[in-house]
Structure formats: structure tokens, C-alpha cells
Amino acid sequence: MKFRIKLETEFGWGETRSHEICVLERRTIDTSEEDFGLCLAEAKSLLKEIQRAFLQDQVEEISEIARVCRFCGTYLPVHDRRQRHIATLFGRVSVEAPRVRICMCGLPGFPTLKVAHSPLTRLLPDQATPEIRRLQAELGARHSFRDAARLLNELTPCSKQNHVTIRNRLATVANDLDSDDHFKASEADQRSKSSDITVFLDSAYVRSRPEDQRRNFEIVVGSIENRGREKRRFGLSVIGADNPREYLRRNLEAAGWHEGSVVTVLSDGDPALPRLVRDATGAEVNHILDWWHISIRIRHVETTFQTLLSLLKDPEDLAVKKLVQSLRWRIWHGQTPRALDAIEALFRFGLDVRSQTFGRTNDAAFSAVSRTMELQTYLQYNRAALVDYDHRRRNGKPVSTSRAEGLVNDVANARMGKKRRMRWSPQGAHRVATVRAAVLDGRLGKGQLRAA
Numbered sequence: 272m273k274f275r276i277k278l279e280t281e282f283g284w285g286e287t288r289s290h291e292i293c294v295l296e297r298r299t300i301d302t303s304e305e306d307f308g309l310c311l312a313e314a315k316s317l318l319k320e321i322q323r324a325f326l327q328d329q330v331e332e333i334s335e336i337a338r339v340c341r342f343c344g345t346y347l348p349v350h351d352r353r354q355r356h357i358a359t360l361f362g363r364v365s366v367e368a369p370r371v372r373i374c375m376c377g378l379p380g381f382p383t384l385k386v387a388h389s390p391l392t393r394l395l396p397d398q399a400t401p402e403i404r405r406l407q408a409e410l411g412a413r414h415s416f417r418d419a420a421r422l423l424n425e426l427t428p429c430s431k432q433n434h435v436t437i438r439n440r441l442a443t444v445a446n447d448l449d450s451d452d453h454f455k456a457s458e459a460d461q462r463s464k465s466s467d468i469t470v471f472l473d474s475a476y477v478r479s480r481p482e483d484q485r486r487n488f489e490i491v492v493g494s495i496e497n498r499g500r501e502k503r504r505f506g507l508s509v510i511g512a513d514n515p516r517e518y519l520r521r522n523l524e525a526a527g528w529h530e531g532s533v534v535t536v537l538s539d540g541d542p543a544l545p546r547l548v549r550d551a552t553g554a555e556v557n558h559i560l561d562w563w564h565i566s567i568r569i570r571h572v573e574t575t576f577q578t579l580l581s582l583l584k585d586p587e588d589l590a591v592k593k594l595v596q597s598l599r600w601r602i603w604h605g606q607t608p609r610a611l612d613a614i615e616a617l618f619r620f621g622l623d624v625r626s627q628t629f630g631r632t633n634d635a636a637f638s639a640v641s642r643t644m645e646l647q648t649y650l651q652y653n654r655a656a657l658v659d660y661d662h663r664r665r666n667g668k669p670v671s672t673s674r675a676e677g678l679v680n681d682v683a684n685a686r687m688g689k690k691r692r693m694r695w696s697p698q699g700a701h702r703v704a705t706v707r708a709a710v711l712d713g714r715l716g717k718g719q720l721r722a723a
């Protein structure tokens with residue numbers, strides 16, 4: 272049997288046109304399992320043919336309409352016709368696109384330099400549909416450039432992709448996301464500004480390319496949240512971005528920040544992170560040491576002491592046990608001096624045990640002492656950023672960047688983690704992080720992608 276596939280175009284002016292797309296044949300006697308339905312190769316060539324006919328007719332009608340001057344209604348002559356290539360998910364299509372003479376009525380007294388314009392170039396300046404741009408960037412931010420190219424080649428009839436086409440597209444999309452235009456567009460749909468912004472910050476290290484003379488460099492990832500709004504994620508390489516301060520400031524603005532907002536930064540102890548936000552906003556920020564990072568260090572003290580005490584089996588150590596148990600509570604309630612006293616006492620106890628024991632107990636005491644010292648240094652170093660976490664939590668305010676931890680994996684490590692064995696330039700990594708964050712936020716799909 273035969274299947275004939277046709278496309279019928281109905282132009283706005285009433286004309287209809289029929290395109291023979293293809294004829295498919297199937298055996299109905301001695302049918303094999305391969306004969307059932309459409310196969311991928313047929314579907315790809317079918318889509319490609321439909322896209323070609325579709326676009327050619329579409330360009331024709333759009334160009335025809337563009338020939339009527341919007342101001343005076345004059346029907347304008349076609350200056351010339353040019354071959355244009357449009358990259359789409361369903362093939363790279365060549366169309367004949369007319370260039371229409373510019374009407375002189377619009378600018379009386381001002382002779383224009385251009386004589387003709389192409390309506391197609393105005394509509395698709397990048398000569399690629401937003402969909403293919405989005406998919407190239409999105410896949411490139413998720414998989415290796417080679418894998419992304421392979422996926423597109425395998426599943427769609429788009430023009431032959433390779434790691435270079437994907438990388439280049441990701442670069443232009445990242446630049447667009449970075450550009451003024453994009454931010455203006457997203458600011459326009461900004462519903463509410465907020466006077467209370469929380470920024471969760473963390474960072475990851477990415478392997479550097481050998482020619483960059485360093486082993487690795489940092490990717491800062493963050494999530495900007497304000498009550499009642501969707502959070503906005505970002506990824507940033509300070510050395511890879513053109514203007515990191517401006518980049519961060521624009522992201523903050525798009526998330527509802529304005530001059531005078533109170534900004535709280537939750538981060539690990541690294542002082543460079545809150546400093547970034549301070550530089551971007553030009554104002555002091557409220558820096559809070561993130562509870563999750565403290566909690567891990569408390570856990571280390573708790574478990575090492577648990578082991579030590581179980582080896583000692585001394586009922587006299589009950590006081591030490593209580594001290595360990597109180598540690599978390601004290602820090603959680605912002606009682607830093609009392610917590611540091613407890614740490615000091617635990618430290619001394621550990622040293623004491625160490626000086627009097629051998630073997631396993633001695634090792635356990637060593638771990639307990641070093642973990643305690645670690646916590647002590649961490650708290651002392653970040654003392655200004657310690658708060659009453661309990662009080663904050665009760666007031667419904669965030670205390671932890673554990674969400675940012677997931678973010679590190681989503682924005683940086685999934686694509687650029689050390690396990691991936693890939694090496695990056697700061698600029699390339701910044702682009703991938705920018706696109707990844709936009710993908711996670713669903714910003715790539717919202718039609719906000721426009722050519723620069």
C-alpha cells in the first residue's frame with residue numbers, strides 16, 4: 272500500500288497551494304516488524320520536507336505583507352531576492368527572501384542610507400529559530416558538546432551538528448542572557464520589587480585548561496530569593512565574566528532587588544562571597560554563616576566524641592557527654608561565647624586523654640581534638656556572621672544554604688565537576704553556568720531569548 276503526504280497552504284489572500292511531501296510504501300504481504308508505522312529516518316525526512324514547504328510559503332506571505340507601507344499604504348517594489356538560510360530543528364532551510372524597497376514617506380526630508388530591507392532578517396536576525404537555539408544551548412549546558420551534537424543529529428533532521436556548532440551557539444545564547452536587552456525584557460515582566468532579599472551563595476572548583484597557568488578556578492553559584500517570588504539562580508565565573516559585578520547586579524535586579532533593599536547573604540565562611548554581593552549592590556549586606564556548613568562540623572565533633580567516650584567507658588565522663596550534647600543547641604541559639612567555652616573544655620579534655628592513652632583510644636582522642644579545633648577555628652573566623660538561628664527559623668527566615676548545595680551540583684558540578692575530566696576556560700565555564708542556571712529557572716523556554 273501507499274501513503275501520500277501532502278501539505279496544503281492557504282494564503283491570507285485566498286490562494287491555495289499544494290505541496291507533494293512524499294510517498295511512503297509498505298508491504299502488506301510478508302510484512303515484517305520493521306514495516307509498522309513511520310520509522311525515525313522517514314519521520315526526519317518528512318519533517319524536513321514539511322518544514323521546507325512551510326517556511327517558503329510563510330516567508331512569501333510575510334514578505335508580501337511587508338511590501339505595503341505601514342504609513343501610507345504604498346505597495347512597494349521588490350529590490351532584489353536573496354537566498355537565506357534558516358536553521359531550524361527540522362533542517363536548515365534555504366528560502367528566497369525578497370528585499371523590499373524602503374518607502375520614502377516615513378522619514379520626509381531625511382534620505383535614508385538603505386534602499387531596501389529584508390523582512391526576514393528583521394524577524395529572524397540570527398537566522399535560526401528560537402527553538403533550535405534553545406535546544407542547542409540547553410543540551411550543550413547539560414551534556415558534553417559532542418554528546419549534545421550527537422543527540423540532535425540522532426533525533427532531529429536539523430543540519431549536521433558538531434561540538435563546535437553547539438559550543439558556538441551556547442556562547443551566543445549565554446551572551447544574550449548576559450546582555451542588557453535580555454535583562455530589560457525580564458525586568459519588564461517584573462511584578463514586584465522587594466525590600467527583603469536573601470542570596471544563597473556557594474562555590475565549586477572547575478579544572479582549568481593547561482594553557483591558563485592554573486589548576487582550577489572558582490564558579491560562584493547562587494540563588495536569589497525574595498518572598499512571594501520565584502527564585503532566580505545564577506552561575507558566575509568572576510574571572511570569566513566580562514563584568515561580574517554588573518552581572519550579579521542585574522541578576523539581583525531581575526529578582527526584585529532595588530536600591531535600599533535589605534540583602535541577606537547566606538554562605539559558607541568564604542568572605543569573598545558576601546563581598547561580591549556587597550560590591551554589586553554598593554551597600555553593606557547582612558552576612559550569615561550558613562547553618563548547614565556549621566552543622567556538618569558539629570556532627571564531626573559529636574561523632575568523634577561519641578567514639579572516644581565509648582572507648583573510655585568512664586562514668587565520670589558524663590559531664591563531657593552533656594557538653595557535647597549542648598554544643599549544637601548553644602550554636603543554634605546564637606550563644607557563641609558559651610559554645611566556644613564548651614569547645615574549649617572539650618578540646619582540653621581530648622588533649623588530656625591523648626596524653627594518657629595508647630592505641631585506638633589515642634587515635635580516637637586525636638580525631639576528637641582535631642575536629643574540635645576545626646569547629647573552633649571555623650566559628651571564631653566567622654564569628655561576626657553567627658546569629659540566633661532558632662530565632663530566625665521561628666520568624667520564617669532561611670538559615671541554610673543546603674538548597675544552594677544542590678545548586679552547586681546542578682549549575683556547576685553536573686557539567687563541569689572534576690569527575691567529568693573536562694578542562695575549561697573561565698569564559699567557557701561562565702557561559703555554561705549562565706545557561707545552566709537559566710535552564711533550571713525555565714528562563715530559556717519563556718521566549719525571552721532574543722538575538723543580540
Ligand SMILES: [Zn+2]
Pocket residue numbers: 340341342343344345374375376377
Ligand atoms: Zn509609505
